[in-house]
Amino acid sequence: MSYKGINLREKFGLFGDQWAPKVIAEMNDYQFKIVRLEGDFIWHDHKDTDETFIVIEGELRIDFRDGAVHLSAGEMFVVPRGVEHKPYAENEVKVLLIEPRGVVNTGDAGGNLTAKNDAWI
Amino acid sequence: MSYKGINLREKFGLFGDQWAPKVIAEMNDYQFKIVRLEGDFIWHDHKDTDETFIVIEGELRIDFRDGAVHLSAGEMFVVPRGVEHKPYAENEVKVLLIEPRGVVNTGDAGGNLTAKNDAWI
Numbered sequence: 001m002s003y004k005g006i007n008l009r010e011k012f013g014l015f016g017d018q019w020a021p022k023v024i025a026e027m028n029d030y031q032f033k034i035v036r037l038e039g040d041f042i043w044h045d046h047k048d049t050d051e052t053f054i055v056i057e058g059e060l061r062i063d064f065r066d067g068a069v070h071l072s073a074g075e076m077f078v079v080p081r082g083v084e085h086k087p088y089a090e091n092e093v094k095v096l097l098i099e100p101r102g103v104v105n106t107g108d109a110g111g112n113l114t115a116k117n118d119a120w121i
Numbered sequence: 122m123s124y125k126g127i128n129l130r131e132k133f134g135l136f137g138d139q140w141a142p143k144v145i146a147e148m149n150d151y152q153f154k155i156v157r158l159e160g161d162f163i164w165h166d167h168k169d170t171d172e173t174f175i176v177i178e179g180e181l182r183i184d185f186r187d188g189a190v191h192l193s194a195g196e197m198f199v200v201p202r203g204v205e206h207k208p209y210a211e212n213e214v215k216v217l218l219i220e221p222r223g224v225v226n227t228g229d230a231g232g233n234l235t236a237k238n239d240a241w242i
Contacts, residue, residue, distance in 0.1 A: 001185075001187045001188030002188055002189070002190075003183075003185065003188055003189065003190035003198070004190065005176075005190050005191070005192040005193075005196035005197060005198045006196060006197045006198065007195060007196050008195050008196070008197070009195055025173070025197065025199050026171075026199065027171040027172070027173045027199045027219065027220075028170055028171050028202075028221075030151070032173075032197070049149055050147075050148040050149050051148070052146070052148045052153075055126075056195075062124075064122075064124065066122045067122030067123055067124055068123070068124065069123075069124035069125065069126055070126065071126040072126075072128075074128060074129050074130055074177075075126035075127060075128045075129070076126060076127045076129070076146065076153070077124070077126045077127065078146050078147065078148045081149075098148060098219065099148075100149075
């Protein structure tokens with residue numbers, strides 16, 4: 001039997017909407033989600049879990065209340081649970097997110113940038 | 122305050138030994154480990170957890186009892202818990218592994234390829 005890997009570039013080619021994470025794989029109760037980000041997100045946190053960002057293409061800044069981290073392609077950062085953060089990208093950036101199933105992109109903050117959860121692609 | 126991302130290429134530059142995963146980050150009780158693989162590993166499984174492989178550079182084949190998956194850079198695969206597998210690389214491949222803290226590289230199979238667990242870099 002021939003199994004097929006998950007090609008990140010191919011998966012990104014299947015959608016164009018921004019700030020709308022798409023699930024591409026699961027590992028136990030965690031999900032791998034890809035997302036296109038551009039501009040400013042909102043301040044939020046995730047009370048119950050860390051959240052991992054891996055930049056696949058482009059540049060991402062994650063603002064914290066006391067600073068920021070700048071990530072390029074091939075770089076990652078784990079935002080600790082409960083830490084307020086705000087992603088920002090001057091130009092569109094392609095990101096792989098890893099977090100437990102059920103995590104909402106805006107945390108408890110809500111608002112119109114809240115994306116549909118568990119959208120597979 | 123300025124935070125620093127984790128650069129995969131830089132981290133791979135810090136070691137040269139093969140089949141010896143190095144932890145570079147944690148997310149909750151999961152670990153991100155980078156590893157250089159070349160040649161044949163042993164058949165093993167992980168009874169209690171899925172295991173994620175993301176190829177960073179090179180080509181990886183993962184053999185299963187009923188087939189195989191071929192992964193290139195930018196491709197990933199989640200090996201389900203309990204499924205016997207054997208990684209193989211004709212030439213050295215750089216891989217990012219994601220799995221719960223405490224998972225041993227050879228599963229229950231043991232042997233002289235069993236690597237030190239929880240080795241950070």
